[in-house]
Amino acid sequence: MDREIGVGxxxxxELARRYVNEVLDSNRLSYGPFHRRFEAAFAAEHDSKHAAxxxxxxxxxxxxxxxxxxxxGWADGDEVIVPAITFIATSNIVLHNRMxxxxxxxxxxxxxxxxxxxxxxxxxxxRAVIPVHLLGLPADMDPICAIARKHNLSxxxxxxxxxxxxxxxxxVGSLGDIGCFSTYIAHYIxxxxxxxxxxxxxxxxxxxxxxxxxxRDSIYLSIDDDEGATGAKLHEIVAKRFQFVSVGHSYRAxxxxxxxxxxxxxxxxxxxxxxxxxxARLSAGLAEFQDKLQRPYCPPGRDHTFMLYGLxxxxxxxxxxxxxxxxxxxxxxDMLPLLxxxxxxxxxxxxxSKFPVAKSLNRSAFYIGCHQYMTPEDADYVIEQFRAYFRSx
Numbered sequence: 001m002d003r004e005i006g007v008g009x010x011x012x013x014e015l016a017r018r019y020v021n022e023v024l025d026s027n028r029l030s031y032g033p034f035h036r037r038f039e040a041a042f043a044a045e046h047d048s049k050h051a052a053x054x055x056x057x058x059x060x061x062x063x064x065x066x067x068x069x070x071x072x073g074w075a076d077g078d079e080v081i082v083p084a085i086t087f088i089a090t091s092n093i094v095l096h097n098r099m100x101x102x103x104x105x106x107x108x109x110x111x112x113x114x115x116x117x118x119x120x121x122x123x124x125x126x127r128a129v130i131p132v133h134l135l136g137l138p139a140d141m142d143p144i145c146a147i148a149r150k151h152n153l154s155x156x157x158x159x160x161x162x163x164x165x166x167x168x169x170x171x172v173g174s175l176g177d178i179g180c181f182s183t184y185i186a187h188y189i190x191x192x193x194x195x196x197x198x199x200x201x202x203x204x205x206x207x208x209x210x211x212x213x214x215x216r217d218s219i220y221l222s223i224d225d226d227e228g229a230t231g232a233k234l235h236e237i238v239a240k241r242f243q244f245v246s247v248g249h250s251y252r253a254x255x256x257x258x259x260x261x262x263x264x265x266x267x268x269x270x271x272x273x274x275x276x277x278x279x280a281r282l283s284a285g286l287a288e289f290q291d292k293l294q295r296p297y298c299p300p301g302r303d304h305t306f307m308l309y310g311l312x313x314x315x316x317x318x319x320x321x322x323x324x325x326x327x328x329x330x331x332x333x334d335m336l337p338l339l340x341x342x343x344x345x346x347x348x349x350x351x352x353s354k355f356p357v358a359k360s361l362n363r364s365a366f367y368i369g370c371h372q373y374m375t376p377e378d379a380d381y382v383i384e385q386f387r388a389y390f391r392s393x
Contacts, residue, residue: 003381004329007308008186009373016263023255031222034258039196041265042181045164046173048198050205053258054212057160057182057195058089059251064156064178064197065097065128067207070246072154074099074127081121081129081153083113083139084358085365087336088344090130090158102126103339105355107140109297111310111335111365114357115143122147128154133162133172134336135367136275136305137298141167141175148176156180160195163188164272165303173198178208183257186371188271188307189264191257207246215248272305274372278379279306282370285383286311289390309370310335318364324389325368330382335365 012020023034035053043051054060065080076098082091084103091101104117113131129148131139139157148155155176163181165172173179178201183194197208206218213221217240220226226237264271283295294312298304312335313321322332338344339352340362352359368382 003378004331005369005374005378005382006186006331007333007367007369008190008371009369010185010190011373013263013267015266016260019259019263020256023259026255029254029256031252032224032255032258034255034262035253038258038262038265041262042196043198045171045265045268046179046181046198047171048174048179049200050202050208051196051198052205052208052212053194053196053253053261054251055193055195055253055257056251057180057184058093059212059249060180060182060195060197061089061093061130061156061158061160062096063208063211063249063251064180065093065099065130066211066246067204068128068154068156068177069097069099070207071203072127077125078127079123079125081118081126083130083132084339084355085111085134085336085361086132086158086338087160088338088341089160090132091338091344094130099127100125103351103355103358105357106361108357108360109294110134110137110140110299111361112137112139113144115140115147118144119147119151122151122153126151126153128156130156130158131176132158132160133165135296135310136162136165136307137296138162138165138167138172138175138302140299141170145175160184161187161307162305163307164268165305167303168301174200177201178204183261186307186369188275188305189261189268191253191260191264194253194257194261211246211248212251213248214250215244215246217243217245271372275306275370276304278370278372278374279304279309281376281379282309282368282382285379286386289386292390293386306370308333308367310365310367312361312365314364316364318366321389322366324392325382325385328385328388330368330385332366332368335361335367337362 157179160182
């Protein structure tokens with residue numbers, strides 16, 4: 001095959017290499033200066049006062065919901081509303097917190113949570129909603145936030161696929177109680193493993209850090225927390241080093257991941273520009289197929305930072321097109337089907353038909369890459385493969 005064009009990539013920049021070498025030279029792998037720098041810069045970049053860097057975006061979601069559950073005294077069996085199109089982690093963490101995911105259909109153009117369907121899904125047991133910012137595009141947060149306030153619901157933004165984007169001038173991750181991001185492979189910032197939870201609530205920030213550290217008393221979450229302490233203060237810290245106030249988790253990352261993340265965060269302007277430029281090239285080249293393909297749509301007032309390039313084959317099963325592209329080296333992914341997953345069909349039954357937009361997207365929607373490691377020639381090759389497919393039909 002002529003090319004292999006993946007949905008993402010990774011290359012170590014000179015800055016990242018220098019930061020990682022600084023970590024190795026320091027002999028410090030546990031939470032330290034690179035964590036603090038990365039968290040502070042990431043929080044500021046997303047209009048938040050606090051950020052906690054952990055080992056995955058899923059872990060960030062897990063501790064976000066657990067922190068809110070503990071703070072507000074929610075019960076096992078209480079409900080959390082989740083979009084019917086999202087990566088399975090969004091709803092799995094609800095189950096892991098012994099709560100019940102309640103699904104709501106999505107908008108057919110943005111693939112994000114439909115506010116009308118969200119409100120219709122609320123019951124007396126609803127405690128929170130997890131709107132998902134998908135593929136680089138923020139969900140429609142003004143009506144979602146208004147509905148949540150009306151019904152006294154907490155908001156966790158699942159922003160695993162969307163960094164740096166604004167919704168009506170406000171950054172994702174700052175629009176709800178907690179925002180959750182991923183730095184896994186093929187994401188905007190890639191640290192191998194990693195995720196962040198952002199918040200401007202100091203109580204939630206303490207709870208998040210405790211929960212990712214086994215539920216430890218917040219007086220000693222880092223080996224630096226006793227630095228400079230003397231007398232009674234030191235003795236208090238010593239007494240509480242092994243006190244645990246919650247049933248927490250070992251969700252910590254290392255200084256190596258933090259160093260990689262900080263370097264890429266400092267280089268983010270180039271990353272954003274490259275992705276949006278690549279998406280624009282794909283959109284221009286695929287415009288001739290607009291009667292066959294639904295291309296990405298960005299409503300007024302929202303940024304699209306294009307972590308991925310979503311497409312919908314209008315009124316057809318995507319499988320023949322996807323296989324055609326894969327056979328020619330263009331990597332694809334299904335656009336996050338959820339309700340038809342075997343494990344969920346076993347748990348919830350065959351409920352897909354109750355969510356007609358999601359059902360249609362499950363049949364026809366997929367995405368391809370539009371990242372900074374692609375060249376203009378790569379984009380042109382992708383466009384030519386679509387052209388070849390539609391000609392063959």
